[in-house]
Amino acid sequence: MNLTKKHLWASITLTAALLLTACNAEEEQLKNDVQKQTADVVTIDNEGVKIEYGEAPTKAISINQHVTEVMLALGLEDSMVGTAYLDDEIYEPLQNAYAKVPVLAEQYPSKEQIIASEADFIYGGWASAFDEKKVVSREELQQLDIGSYLQSSSVKVAPTLEDVYADIRNIAKIFRVNEQGEQLIAEMNEDIEAITSKIPTGEDPLDVLVFDSGETDIFTATQNFMNTLVSMAGGQNIFGDIEDNWATVSKEDAVERSPEVIVVIDYGSTTAEEKIAFLKADPALKQMPAVQNERFVILPLSAASEGVRVAEALEILAKGFYPKAF
CATH class of the missing domain: 3.40.50.1980 (Nitrogenase molybdenum iron protein domain)
Known part of the structure; x- marks a missing residue:
């Protein structure tokens, strides 16, 4: 009888230990999942608008040529559903990539065009890209669950080359292509040095x-x-x-x-x-x-x-x- 009780107690103790271990493992996994999800969230404070990107956009629209070229130079044409407002011919090395992206408008696209494209991200080069009288404001885009980014170096006074690089890094971070962003900046620096060394x-x-x-x-x-x-x-x-x-x-x-x-x-x-x-x-x-x-x-x-x-x-x-x- 005592031996039976001892076996029963040992069994109960072992079961409890196993359950506790399983609970701890599950809790640890849940904690790791939460940490991973938090790590995957990219938070950008851009020109007074703070946006969290839980995942890379897959249906982006670029408005204004210079930011379109940033997207293409980062190899993001497959993540774009539209582009708009060219000043002149697209940069020659990027023309093939540009040909893959639908052109929504010669100048600014309408709010209806943006919604119809099911866009999840708008990248504007000039402040006018988010003028509610011409297109749509960034606040309204947030209400539509559409992320946005305004090229900071294009709207600030006395921008430096590093400010341009900061914009490139932010876009690379949002689209989870950090390595491509650093490679692009390194190539730009190399080309710039080749020119300035002759001055x-x-x-x-x-x-x-x-x-x-x-x-x-x-x-x-x-x-x-x-x-x-x-x-x-x-x-x-x-x-x-x-x-x-x-x-x-x-x-x-x-x-x-x-x-x-x-x-x-x-x-x-x-x-x-x-x-x-x-x-x-x-x-x-x-x-x-x-x-x-x-x-x-x-x-x-x-x-x-x-x-x-x-x-x-x-x-x-x-x-x-x-x-x-x-």
Whole structure:
């Protein structure tokens, strides 16, 4: 009888131990699953909007060319259901990838087009991409359970190359392609170094006017990424002292600052050649040394933007500023 009780007690004790072990194992597995899920969540605080991405988007839309090219350069074309708003031809190395993505609109897509595409992520290059009067606000996108990202380097004053890289890293993180992001940045750095190493040193930087548009006044780059590119290429933006991204300045002010080179931004319905013809014909602007010496550099807006074409933009600028070095 006592032996039976001992066996029964031992059996009960063993069963309890096994149950406890199983419960502990289950609890540990649940804890690990929760930790893994938490680790998989990517939280991005982007221009005042904080969004958690529990998984990589699979139906993304890019709006504005330079961010479209960031997506394609990261190899994300298969995760895209649409793109919109080109400034000019897509970057040549990315054209095959671009051909795989539906074009939703020549300019901004409508809210209805976005919803019909069943998009789960919108990547905007300029703040206007999320203008509720033109497309849809980021707040409304959140209500529709659609993630979003605005290119920070395109809206901040005085962006640096590192700011562009921060945007690339954020997109790579959201889409879980961190390795591709670092590889892209490394390749960009290598290409940039190959260009900047040829730029003469020990000389005073050239005074440069960035001419976007304007007839009565001049719409010009101040402290946006164009200012950074001009500096990297060995120039000095004559309106780089204005704390803004873009500004409208008077012709008289431009003439007084005597630019040695004019960078003409090429986009839209007015061609770069037409802009140059205007500069040459205008009674005030034709007095500038850059016009008199015909020192014009044509730069596509797509290359000048905060994207993957920094080396291309630098090469165009540096060759125009210091042709003998190239």
